[in-house]
Amino acid sequence: MMRIVVLLFLAVLFTGFVVTAILAGTSGEWVWWILVVLTGLLVLLGIRDLSQKKHAILRNFPIVGHARYLFEFIRPEIQQYFIERNTDGRPFSRDTRSLIYARAKGADSHKAFGTELNVNEVGHEYLLHSAAPVAPSTSQHRVRVGSSQCSKPYEISLMNISSMSFGSLSANAVLAMNKGAATGEFVHETGEGGLTKYHLEYGADLFWEIGSGYFGCRTPEGRFNPETFAAKANHENVKGITIKLSQGAKPGLGGVLPAAKVTEEISAARDVPMGVDCISPASHAEFSTPRELMHFVAKLRELSGGKPVGIKFCVGSRTDVMALCKGMLETGILVDFITIDGAEGGTGAAPLEYEDHVGAPLTEGLMLVHNTLVGAGLRDEIRLAAAGKVANGSDIIKRLIQGADFTFSARSMMMATGCIQAQQCHTNHCPVGVATQNKRLMRALDVEDKGHRVYNYHRLTVTECAQIMASMGLTSPEQLNTRMLRRRVNLQSTRSYASLFQWLRPGELLEDIPSSWKEDWDEADADHFGEHAPLDYAAPRSVDITPSTVHEPEDAVSAPRIEPRESAKVRPVHADVTRPEGKPGADS
Numbered sequence: 001m002m003r004i005v006v007l008l009f010l011a012v013l014f015t016g017f018v019v020t021a022i023l024a025g026t027s028g029e030w031v032w033w034i035l036v037v038l039t040g041l042l043v044l045l046g047i048r049d050l051s052q053k054k055h056a057i058l059r060n061f062p063i064v065g066h067a068r069y070l071f072e073f074i075r076p077e078i079q080q081y082f083i084e085r086n087t088d089g090r091p092f093s094r095d096t097r098s099l100i101y102a103r104a105k106g107a108d109s110h111k112a113f114g115t116e117l118n119v120n121e122v123g124h125e126y127l128l129h130s131a132a133p134v135a136p137s138t139s140q141h142r143v144r145v146g147s148s149q150c151s152k153p154y155e156i157s158l159m160n161i162s163s164m165s166f167g168s169l170s171a172n173a174v175l176a177m178n179k180g181a182a183t184g185e186f187v188h189e190t191g192e193g194g195l196t197k198y199h200l201e202y203g204a205d206l207f208w209e210i211g212s213g214y215f216g217c218r219t220p221e222g223r224f225n226p227e228t229f230a231a232k233a234n235h236e237n238v239k240g241i242t243i244k245l246s247q248g249a250k251p252g253l254g255g256v257l258p259a260a261k262v263t264e265e266i267s268a269a270r271d272v273p274m275g276v277d278c279i280s281p282a283s284h285a286e287f288s289t290p291r292e293l294m295h296f297v298a299k300l301r302e303l304s305g306g307k308p309v310g311i312k313f314c315v316g317s318r319t320d321v322m323a324l325c326k327g328m329l330e331t332g333i334l335v336d337f338i339t340i341d342g343a344e345g346g347t348g349a350a351p352l353e354y355e356d357h358v359g360a361p362l363t364e365g366l367m368l369v370h371n372t373l374v375g376a377g378l379r380d381e382i383r384l385a386a387a388g389k390v391a392n393g394s395d396i397i398k399r400l401i402q403g404a405d406f407t408f409s410a411r412s413m414m415m416a417t418g419c420i421q422a423q424q425c426h427t428n429h430c431p432v433g434v435a436t437q438n439k440r441l442m443r444a445l446d447v448e449d450k451g452h453r454v455y456n457y458h459r460l461t462v463t464e465c466a467q468i469m470a471s472m473g474l475t476s477p478e479q480l481n482t483r484m485l486r487r488r489v490n491l492q493s494t495r496s497y498a499s500l501f502q503w504l505r506p507g508e509l510l511e512d513i514p515s516s517w518k519e520d521w522d523e524a525d526a527d528h529f530g531e532h533a534p535l536d537y538a539a540p541r542s543v544d545i546t547p548s549t550v551h552e553p554e555d556a557v558s559a560p561r562i563e564p565r566e567s568a569k570v571r572p573v574h575a576d577v578t579r580p581e582g583k584p585g586a587d588s
Contacts, residue, residue: 054569076423085116089421091346096391097415103460104416104453124488127397130473136466140185141477143405145240147334147381149298151306154205154239157186158396158477159462161454162387162408163209163244163312165193167257167266167278168348168425169414170442172450173434174198176417179447180454181205189408192244192255192280194269195232202451207240208233209312210300212254212585213280215270222585224286226303233304240336241300243293245284245313248345248388251359252316254280254581256349261428261437277580285585290327291526298333310337312387314345315365316358318372319531322509322524325376330526334381338373339408340366342388346411348435349426351579362388363402367501370403375509375517393464400477401485401497416457417450 042063049055049062058065071078084094092100095116102109117124146153161181166174168191181188181204188204190196192211199206210229213222217229233241246252257266257278267274287293293311301309315321328334342362347355360368366386373379386404390396391412399407411419418432425435433445469477472484482498489495502516513521523533553572 080421091344091389092391092411092415092421096412097421099392100412100415100457104457106452106456106460109460120488120491122488122490125398126486127394127468127472128484128486129471132473133471134473134475136463136470137475140462141466143383143477145310145337145383145406146308147336149334150301150308150336152239152308153336154308156406157184157458157462158400158406158465159390159458160187160207160406160408161189161413162410163189163191163242164410164414165191165215165257166196166198166269167193167261167437168435170430170433170436170445171198171265172442172445172447173414173417175201175447176445176450177413177454178202178204179451180416180458183451183455184458186458187239189242193257193266194271195235195238196265196269200235200237203237205239206237207242208238209242209244211244211280212282212284213270213272213278214286215272215278215280218271220271222285226299229300230303233300233307238304238307240308240310241304242339243284243297243300243309243311245311246316246341246359247347248314248341248343248359248362249347250350250354251314251341251343252282252582253350253354253579254282254583256280256581258426258428263437266437279580281580281585282582283584289527289529290323291331293324294327294331294333294335297335301336308336310335310339310383310385312339312341314341314343315360315368317529317531318368318520319524320529321369321372322376322521323526323529325372325378325509326524327526328378329376334378337383337385337405338369339385339387340369340404342366342386345388347425362386362399366399366402366404371502371504372509374506375504377507377510379506391461393461393466393468396462396465397468397480398485401480401482405477412457413454416454418445418453 045066046062049058049065052058055065057068080089088094089097095111099109119126141158142155143158144153145156161177164174164177169177174196175198178188178199179202182202185205187207188199189207190199190209192209192213192215194216195206195208196216210217210224214224217225217232219225232238247255259275259277262272262274262276262278264274266272266278270278272278284296287296297309297311301307311324340362342365343359344361359365366384370379370384373382373384383405384403385406385408386399386402387408387410389411390399390407390409396407414434415421417434419430419434420432422431424430428436428438430436430438430441433442436442469475469480472480474480482501482503483496485497486494487497487500489500502514504514504517508514509517509521523531525532552574555571556574557571559573559577
C-alpha cells in the first residue's frame with residue numbers, strides 16, 4: 001500500500017513540474033521562479049523529515065510519507081461518501097440516515113426496487129402483517145405515565161427526545177429540538193446538564209434528568225440541593241423527573257464536559273466553575289442501595305409536587321434489576337417509570353472498551369426488566385421506556401413487543417437537527433453546529449428551520465408506526481404481542497419471541513420461582529447493588545493488589561482527552577491515570 005501511495009504522490013509531483021515547465025515556455029521566466037521556490041520548499045521539507053524522530057514513516061520516506069497522513073485525515077469522509085453501501089455505516093447505516101433526513105424535510109422516504117438486507121441471515125427479524133389490515137389511527141398514540149403514588153400523571157408520546165444536555169449540544173440545537181417537541185407535543189428530555197432557558201424557550205413538555213453531578217440543583221460541594229430542585233421541578237413545563245443511574249454507551253462511568261466547552265452560560269446552568277472540566281461521578285452520593293434509591297425517588301416526587309419520577313440505566317447484573325424490585329416491594333415506594341438504555345446507545349465520548357464491551361444490549365436489557373417487573377407483580381404500576389438506536393417506526397414497534405411502553409431517541413433527533421454522523425461530538429468541532437459551543441459553527445444551525453425538521457421527523461415516524469400496526473391488523477399498541485415478532489435462528493427456521501424467550505407470569509417470582517431465576521432472586525437484596533454473594537465455584541483466583549513502585553518520569557504529563565490532530569511531542573503520562581468520571585460520588 002505504501003508503494004502505491006509513493007507512486008501516486010510522485011505522479012502528482014511530476015505532473016505539476018511538467019505543467020509548470022510548459023507554462024514557463026509560454027509565459028516567460030517568472031514561472032521558472034515558481035518552480036525554483038517549490039523545489040526549495042520540498043528540499044527543506046525533505047531535510048526536516050529526515051532529521052525528525054517522531055514519525056518513522058517520514059524518516060524513511062521523506063516528502064512522500066506525508067500522503068499517508070493526508071489520506072488518514074480524510075479517510076472518514078472517503079469511507080462515508082464514496083465507499084460504504086446503503087446498508088453499511090455505523091452506528092447508523094446510510095439507509096437509516098437517509099430516511100431520517102427525508103422525513104425531517106417532510107419528503108417522501110420511500111425506496112425503490114426492494115430491500116438490500118439479507119433476509120435469510122441468522123438474526124434477521126421481521127414483523128407479522130395481517131391478511132386483513134385495518135385503517136391506521138389518525139391521532140397520536142399516547143401512554144399514561146404515573147403509578148398509583150403519582151398525583152400528576154402524564155400522557156407521553158410513543159417517541160420522544162432522549163437525554164442530551166446543553167453543553168454537549170449547542171444552544172441552537174437545544175432550541176430547535178425544543179421547538180419541534182413543542183409543536184409536536186412530545187417530550188424533550190433535558191439530559192443531566194441541567195434545566196436551562198433553552199429548554200424552556202418554546203414551552204415543550206420536559207422530563208428533567210438528574211444525574212450524579214446534580215447539575216442545576218447542587219450545593220457548592222456537589223451534593224443534592226432540595227430547595228433549588230423544588231423551585232425548578234415545579235415549573236409548569238416540567239412533566240417528569242428522571243434519575244440517571246447509568247448510560248448505555250458507558251455504564252459505570254460518569255461524564256465529562258471539557259473545560260473548553262464550559263461557557264459562562266453552562267457554568268451558571270450547572271452551578272460549576274469555569275476553566276476546569278465539568279465532571280459527573282460514576283455513582284450518586286445521595287444513595288448507594290436500592291432501598292436508599294427508593295427513598296430518594298419518594299423525596300423527589302414530593303418536592304416536585306407529585307410528578308412522575310423514574311430511573312434510567314443500562315442493564316448489567318440481573319441481580320441488580322431484581323434488587324431494585326425488592327427495594328420497591330420492601331419500602332412500598334414505586335418508581336413511575338424505568339428507562340432502559342441499551343449498550344448500543346450513543347454518547348458524546350466514551351472509552352472504546354466501554355462502548356464495545358460493557359453493558360447489556362437494549363433487547364436483552366429491556367426484556368429482562370419487563371420480565372422481572374411482571375414476575376414481581378409490579379408491571380401494571382410501572383411504565384417502561386426503551387432508549388438506544390430507535391430511528392424508525394419498526395424500531396418503535398419492536399421495542400413495544402419486547403416490553404417497552406414508549407421510546408426515547410437521541411441520535412436520530414440530532415440527525416433531524418442536521419447531524420451528519422461526523423463523530424466529532426467530543427472535540428468541540430462539530431461541522432454542523434449541533435454538538436459544539438463554537439459560536440461560529442453553531443450559527444449555521446437555523447433554529448426555525450431545524451425545529452420544523454424535528455417536528456416533521458417525529459410526526460412522520462410515529463405515523464409510520466401507526467401504519468405498520470394497521471398493516472398488522474391492530475388499532476392500538478396494547479394489541480401487540482410477542483408472537484408478532486420473529487427472528488431467524490438458523491437457515492431452516494424462524495421462531496417468534498413468544499417461543500424464543502422465557503416470559504414470566506404476573507407475580508411468579510413471589511410464588512413459584514422458576515429454577516433459572518431462583519439463584520439470582522435469592523441473592524438480590526434491597527440493601528445491596530451488585531452480585532455480592534460469595535461463590536463456592538467458578539471463582540477467579542485471588543490477586544493481591546500492592547502499591548505501585550514504578551518510578552514516575554520527571555516530565556510526566558496528564559493523558560490528553562482526545563487524540564490530537566497535530567503532531568505533538570509525546571511524553572510519558574502520570575502514573576495515576578484514573579479517570580475522574582470513573583470515581584464514585586462524594587461520601588454520604
